[in-house]
Amino acid sequence: MSKRPAIPLGACVLVAAGRALQGDLERALAAAGASCQFVDAAELAVERAMSEDFDLLLLAASLPGIGAAAAAEILRRAGSTCLTVALVDTADRAESRAHASSDFDAMLRVPLEDEGLQPVIARALAQRSRNAAVGTKLEDEFADLARQFRADLPVTLDALCSAAADGHIATLASLVHRLKGSAGSYGFPHVTEECARIEKQLSRGLEYAAVSACLSMVQSIREELQAMANDGTERTD
């Protein structure tokens, strides 16, 4: 598995807000020691919050699309444990009341003030510590399976090359689909993304493009495995 990135000291925050609000929010969060990423639609907030592990999700009440309350409800019902906070306009009392009774863990008024933000950040970091304790216990479990996955990967790559060379598109599609489902869990998220692109090409009948992309991907993975073996990653995780 590739080396784990260092865990940032501050909270990792996903902010869903219109562009007009983003500058002020970024400054306030940076002052609180948090790093943040922005999206500007509720649907995008759902997608990002479901697929990445953030410490805190801030949703502006005025989000376009399905809206902040619906996004929070979807995330809660889907099982998200990310601390989810509504950003409401100080002046809009009706908006504040509506969000106070929904699926949010807390509510913050914009413009953000340090005294409101700090307890929320502290709560998010405390939750992260609890999660990290569990994650540490599971690292050995992941490492065993990841080693096995990497050991088996050359066989899968050979099978992909054979299927591509022989024009066995059904076999190729099946192998790509299986690799898409597993690679990301073992430290190869970019392979999962590439497999998804190849699957789309196959579903559109773009077989030549898919085969070509597949062969490029195989070459790239082989180089990556070789580099990992050379730099000793194999022995360390």
Added chain:
Amino acid sequence: MEPSAPTDRPFTILVADDAGESRQLLARLLQRFTRGRMFLSIVEVRDGAQALSAFRAYSPRLVFLDLDMPEMDGLSVLREIRTLDDRAFIVIVSGVSSAKNVNEALALGAGAFVVKPYSARRIIGVVQKYEKHCGQALLTHDEE
């Protein structure tokens, strides 16, 4: 609802995913989280038709269905299961986190949605959601 203490009643978790490594990882994580829990078994199947057969055979209370499987996809299996049983807690898993996918699964009666690649945090989160929903403890103490 607060989870009750673990009981000695048999408990089956069904994991359906055509990607072997992904299925194996999820099953291993679930075994790890529930280590020491008596009479718990995890059944693994590799397509939607097998998932439906296994559901009929084992009556699992917790089910993980990959969205994109051969024979029957996860949502089709979910629909069928709901005609048989409205209490089983169904978790849809997928590599794609579009709001449309998530909404559709929830509307069909999924209890949770997990996006791959798996992380301990996400799996524990949905098992805790199962515990709250069904009032039954599943996680063993060292992982809580």
